[in-house]
Amino acid sequence: MKVNSQKVSLSLIMCLLCSILIFSCSKRDANNTGKSKVQIRLTDSPDPDVREVWVDVKDVLINMGDSNWTSVADAHTGEYNLLDLTNGKDTILADAEIPAGKISQIRLLLGDNNYIITNSGDKISLTTPSAQQSGLKVQINQDVTGGQLYRLILDFDAGKSIVKAGNSGKYILKPVIRVISFVPSGGNLKGVVLPDSVRTAIYAINGMDTVASTYTDTLNGNFFFNDIPSGSYSLSYLPEDTSFKATQQNVSVVLGQTAVADTVILKK
Known part of the structure; x- marks a missing residue:
């Protein structure tokens, strides 16, 4: 050849x-x-x-x-x-x-x-x-x-x-x-869950779909979603210590911007 x-x-x-x-x-x-x-x-x-x-x-x-x-x-x-x-x-x-x-x-x-x-x-x-x-x-x-x-x-x-x-x-x-x-392309979403000693899973839900999930860090209770589609999300919180509870909250993610969720306080 x-x-x-x-x-x-x-x-x-x-x-x-x-x-x-x-x-x-x-x-x-x-x-x-x-x-x-x-x-x-x-x-x-x-x-x-x-x-x-x-x-x-x-x-x-x-x-x-x-x-x-x-x-x-x-x-x-x-x-x-x-x-x-x-x-x-x-x-x-x-x-x-x-x-x-x-x-x-x-x-x-x-x-x-x-x-x-x-x-x-x-x-x-x-x-x-x-x-x-x-x-x-x-x-x-x-x-x-x-x-x-x-x-x-x-x-x-x-x-x-x-x-x-x-x-x-x-x-x-x-x-x-x-x-x-x-x-x-996309947007970001961040927030804080307190007390920071309780590690918590966060789920970003759009309609019936869970688009992304993450965990809080162990220092300040911060969480961050990077580059998720713009739209309206319901944030669901699931603490590892199941004696703590948190209510869902709604937040909007805008193309090219970083949305900030309200600080969540876990309660027993």
Whole structure:
């Protein structure tokens, strides 16, 4: 099989999910809108002409409109077979806080172990000279407002990005990436249950459906639901100590905002 007869066409979606987390703590500003929560997700769609496509991710960086590039904390670096991330599957590349403000660019830094496996079993290395030196830059230029949650979707067109280097038999990865959308997505919900010594399960119920559930922490009785659909919810509380009881309360979650439930006092 000739290498140049292989048609490499696939989509790589990275979901950049930015949510502003507001924590209830007596020693911090209750609104705490100076930080945004960033999740970068990786997914793909199937390609019948290629068995595997491996990308070596070394770092994920972000630029907030100045000359400084900052590595996203706790990035999940490593080698990813993009064709494992199909049919709704994805993987988290990064999950960290960034300052609220304006996202100018993001950059994906690749290593040198990038390659494809054809259906005939041939392994073809992909060199990435520009990526190794400065990373794959994507222009974003979008404001991130405190208290809001955003989702950024990027399309990585590998069909246009894998280029044969003349008659050398080598292939170069020159990524073609475009922004598909950048919109607010979902909302957050937080609250407090007292006494904080009683660990309590909280269920967010919309109509007949339990959309999400969580537990209070053991320090302050805080709870937090991240990125749930907007709408009206009934909160049901179930203390681990069944001698305590609590009544349900209703709360509305608005797209891109953090709703605050009334503090619940457990009673025997």
